[in-house]
Amino acid sequence: MGASEILQNVVFYALAIAAIAGAVAVATSRNIVRSAFALLAVLFSAAALYAVMKADFIAAAQVLIYVGGILVLIIFAVMLTHRITDVKLSNDSTPGPAAFCACLCLLFSLIVVILFTAKWERKPLETRSIAGGTEVFTSQYQADGATGLPRGGGAFEGNVVIAVRADHPTKSIEAVQVRAEKIVKEEKPRESDGDKEKVADKPKVKPPEVTAKAVFQQGTTLVRLENLEEGEWRWTATLRASDGDFEIASPTGKADFVVYRGITEPVAMALADPTSSPSRWSRCCCWRRWSARPSSPARR
Amino acid sequence: MIFTRHPLEHMLLLSAVIFCCGVYTILTRKNAVSILMGVELVLNAANINFVAFSQYTRIGGIHGNIFTIFVILLAAAEAAVALAIIIGMYQNFGKVDVDQADNMKE
Numbered sequence: 116m117g118a119s120e121i122l123q124n125v126v127f128y129a130l131a132i133a134a135i136a137g138a139v140a141v142a143t144s145r146n147i148v149r150s151a152f153a154l155l156a157v158l159f160s161a162a163a164l165y166a167v168m169k170a171d172f173i174a175a176a177q178v179l180i181y182v183g184g185i186l187v188l189i190i191f192a193v194m195l196t197h198r199i200t201d202v203k204l205s206n207d208s209t210p211g212p213a214a215f216c217a218c219l220c221l222l223f224s225l226i227v228v229i230l231f232t233a234k235w236e237r238k239p240l241e242t243r244s245i246a247g248g249t250e251v252f253t254s255q256y257q258a259d260g261a262t263g264l265p266r267g268g269g270a271f272e273g274n275v276v277i278a279v280r281a282d283h284p285t286k287s288i289e290a291v292q293v294r295a296e297k298i299v300k301e302e303k304p305r306e307s308d309g310d311k312e313k314v315a316d317k318p319k320v321k322p323p324e325v326t327a328k329a330v331f332q333q334g335t336t337l338v339r340l341e342n343l344e345e346g347e348w349r350w351t352a353t354l355r356a357s358d359g360d361f362e363i364a365s366p367t368g369k370a371d372f373v374v375y376r377g378i379t380e381p382v383a384m385a386l387a388d389p390t391s392s393p394s395r396w397s398r399c400c401c402w403r404r405w406s407a408r409p410s411s412p413a414r415r
Numbered sequence: 416m417i418f419t420r421h422p423l424e425h426m427l428l429l430s431a432v433i434f435c436c437g438v439y440t441i442l443t444r445k446n447a448v449s450i451l452m453g454v455e456l457v458l459n460a461a462n463i464n465f466v467a468f469s470q471y472t473r474i475g476g477i478h479g480n481i482f483t484i485f486v487i488l489l490a491a492a493e494a495a496v497a498l499a500i501i502i503g504m505y506q507n508f509g510k511v512d513v514d515q516a517d518n519m520k521e
Contacts, residue, residue, distance in 0.1 A: 120419045127418040131429050138436035141452055142443075154452050157433065161459050168426070168470040173462075173483050180487050185455065185494045192448050192498045196505040214442040218435045225431040235423055235472065 127167060134160040143210075151190050158182050241280070242266070246354050247361035249288075252280040253352060255372060260337060269373045270343070277338045279352055279363075281331075286356040288331040293338045295350040296324045298370055331355075343374045426467035434460035445512045447501045451494065458490045 133156055140153035158181045165174040241252040255264045258274035277293045299322040329338045331354070340350070347370035354361040418425045433456055440453030462483045469479025505511050 124418045127425065131425070134429065135432050135436075138433045138456055141456060142436045142440045147446060147449060150449060150452055154455060157456065157459065161463060164426070164429075164463060165466055168466050170466045170470065170480050170483070173466060173480055173487075176484060176487055177462075180491050181455075181459075184491055188494050188498050189448060189451065189455075192451075192501055195502055196448065196511045209445065210443050214439060217442065218439040221438060222431060222435040225434070226428065229424060229427045229431065 123167070127164075130160045130163050130167070133157075134164070147193055148190075151186070151193055154189070155182065155186055158186060244363050246363045247356065247359075248285045249281050249354070249361070250283065251352075251354070251363055253363060254278045254280075255350075256337075260339075264372055266371055267369060267373070269375050271375050273341065273343045273374060273376060275340045275343065275348075275372060275374075277327075277340065277350065277352065278335050279338065279354075280335045281354075286354075286358065286361075288354050288356050290328055290355040291331050291336045291338055292326065292328045292353045292355060293340060293350055294324060294326045294353070295340050295343065295348050297322045297344060298347040298349055345374050345376050347373050423467055423471040426463060426471070430460040430463040430467070433463070445514055447497075447504070447511045447513050450513065451497050451501075455490060455494070458486055462486055 137153045137156035137160065141150050141157065144150045144153060158177065162174045162177040162182070165171070165177060241254045244251055244253065254277075255266075256276040256278060257264050257270060258272040258276065260276045264270055264275065275295075279291050279293075281288065323344055325340050325343055327338050327340050329336055338352070349369075349371050352363045354363070416424070437453045437456030437460060440456060441450055444450050444453065465479040465483045465486070467479075469476065501511055504516060508515060
């Protein structure tokens with residue numbers, strides 16, 4: 116985890132705590148002026164969260180309209196409608212168990228839907244690299260070209276789409292070529308066989324590989340790898356420029372994706388993102404299929 | 416689960432909590448101004464969802480941001496009208512509790 120990632124996490128959690136504390140204070144405070152100022156905290160941290168989500172215009176609009184307009188209006192209304200002397204008892208509420216239970220049920224069902232039921236079509240994490248002085252972002256998708264495939268995730272068809280994006284190319288790039296290579300594990304000769312020499316004499320089988328090429332486009336270039344065998348794959352992309360080729364180095368030495376064929380869709384969805392919680396959910400239901408996973412001997 | 420691995424889920428959970436606080440405020444308060452604050456909380460939760468979906472899903476683009484601007488302007492118009500009504504109510508009845516505004520019942 117890099118420094119910017121840690122900073123992003125810290126900023127998010129601080130803002131989230133501020134927003135939730137403010138919202139709870141709005142809901143429970145006995146003093147209406149305190150409620151109004153807690154609303155100020157919520158609105159400001161929402162603006163900062165928009166900035167975290169790279170929506171800077173929305174953040175500015177939030178501060179201008181919500182904080183500058185609506186909140187001032189609300190505070191004016193509070194001051195106009197209550198004698199400022201009895202402001203302490205001005206915020207009557209009828210906190211019954213029914214309302215509290217209803218809100219808890221609502222929150223519970225929302226959490227269940229967000230974490231377990233819905234399959235969000237995620238944007239796969241882009242990998243930033245430098246090739247020939249140009250900043251290049253690469254990411255990988257399932258065969259449909261829309262569902263993200265995280266690094267090390269499972270592709271449940273023989274096809275995978277590689278997306279390459281270079282916003283400000285310094286060279287005139289003509290094409291993008293992707294070469295995928297299957298990772299073949301070396302078989303250890305068995306001790307009990309006795310004839311080790313025979314195994315050693317075997318000619319080395321070249322690992323299967325698939326190459327695909329696409330014309331470079333402004334924006335995102337999609338390269339489609341087709342008919343991949345079952346197993347672990349690693350790929351490298353090459354930018355074809357007018358004055359030479361530039362290779363984009365693979366960030367990890369591990370497999371970029373794992374191809375599974377002939378499995379049912381729920382299992383495939385579970386394998387597609389090994390880190391998400393729905394996968395844990397369905398892994399329990401389909402443990403038999405999971406245990407037949409070819410790539411991880413440690414899990415068996 | 417940490418934020419940078421699952422940003423979408425984190426934003427959705429945060430907005431779910433804010434939304435539920437807003438609903439609780441709307442359900443329990445008697446004061447009309449407080450109810451308006453609850454409505455603002457709910458609208459803000461919806462805005463956070465819009466921006467999160469447009470940022471963290473692939474088919475997002477700028478659509479979510481446009482919806483957010485629309486909702487913000489809607490909230491501004493709504494607040495202006497609602498506060499005009501509340502102040503009118505205060506001048507007529509001397510109170511802003513919603514359970515006392517039952518003149519149209521008879």
